[in-house]
Amino acid sequence: MSHTLCFETICVENRQLKNLSYHEARLNKTRQELWGYPDHWNLSELIEIPDSVENDSYKCRLAYNEKIDNIKWEPYTRRTIRKIQRVYHETIDYSFKYEDRAELNTLFAQRNDADEILIIKKGLVTDSLYCNVAFSEGGQWYTPSTPLLPGTQRAFLLDKGLIQEADIFEKNLSKYRWIKLFNAMVSWENAPVLEVELIG
Template sequence: MKNLLYHEARLNKTRRELWGCDDNWNLAELLPIPDLLDDTMHKCRIAYDKVVNNIKWEPYSRREIRKIRRVYHDEIDYRYKYDNRDTLNALYAQRGDADEILIIKKGLVTDSNFCNVAFLDGDRWLTPASPLLPGTQRALLLDQGIVETADIRESDIGSFNRIRLFNAMVDWTHAATLDVSLIA
């Protein structure tokens, strides 16, 4: 399983902050890989509060991203990986002919629908300092010094060369990377 320690840290932080839990779950023990899974990539979804409510393993396939549409929501809150994605789904429905969205909150770039983002300024990859969800792959990339945080205003987008969309299922080397001119 990829980035297991980062997932575990986020899960335990969420449990502490939302439900006051002071124990730490060990995901390697909690999530044995079912024998029925084949060798294709799968995503594991855990629904939990103070206890595990549900564990689902789902096949995962990468989507091709060729165009991104900016969408706006100044009140969106997705700091925890909530099951309820109604607001994100409503924003995604505004994508028109684009394959993905870039969410702008109070003038600042945050994330896409399912990915954190980073922008290339020529030398460095910068990821928004205030993402909607600080992803586990983002945390790993920050720890490795591959990306740096910065406040990225919507008005800054044109000053960058490229945008990259990544998450736990789409690692840095396989992430969609587009010219910023493809952000409508």
């Protein structure tokens, strides 16, 4: 399948673009690996925050391939997550942040009465629909070493030493107490935390 566009979702707070260097690194890596474009984009030069963006939390969504296709701005409202449903796909591939999320949306439709999904691939935990995840054991937080998409917030937290990578097998989930869901829009401090036993 041809994926014509990829995108970055960048958090904007107090009219400041957050973790921009991580988004820039992923975007430039994507353009090089998917399409062979060697030029390096400096996002701080390419993105101009419009006057309509206020001091609240906003989402900047930048779609691109060879060039920037579009940039959209919208106020951000946090989702409420009370229950998670595990779903399964043995071959799903979302190693780049494709605009085409049809496979992921099909999995999300299997959530029953849950608010979120936890995607299992070949017995290993990957991600939720929109978030990377981490699990607590003995005071340490571990994030799967097998994410579908290594997120920018995940990279930031790994660099800061707040989380560690580990192979997390579905069969071993019960050894963890908590699950935390985070992404570019949801900082570690504001990330939802649920008991692992609430994963259906």
